Amino acid sequence: MYRHLLALRHVTRRTISSSARRQVENKVPEKQRLFQEDNGMPVHLKGGVSDALLYRLTMVLTVLGSGYVVYELVNAAMPKKND
Template sequence: MPCHPKDCGKCGSKCPCALSFTSQPAKMYRQLLGLRQLSKRTISSSARRQLDNTVKQKQKMFQEDNGMPIHLKGGSKDALLYRATMTLTIFGSGYVVYELFSAAMPRKP
């Protein structure tokens, strides 16, 4: 007859249910440590991509005097971000004015 986990100290043997409680977290911890070591090796040993140093080219582009505002010198991405920001600002301001007007002039019952 198997003993209860509380009785394991009395019979001198390890109970199967006590073993299952202690071995599962230990196994998960060992797997986690192995995964951590594997990820360290993968990230640190992978070849890095060599990038060209383009700072001088960008400085030259931004410092030349061509009449273009500095916030648009980055190209089409800057122009798109600028237009989207202006559009959201205008529509947001209009919505604020609309809400203030509707709050100031409540509908009559």
């Protein structure tokens, strides 16, 4: 039994270590240049269109959420009269 476990361990180790690794390009220096560039844009918008859309969506949700909270507070502060 022990011999079979050792053989299994050997096979799995060989399979994992001999598998080809994907070569991934390092994009960090490119991103550092982009975000450290002094072009007058705020850092949260330097990522492009996706950052601008995400920023606008966040602002819309914030304004709508704040409006809803104020509406609910007004409703809670002025309860309806029961006739």
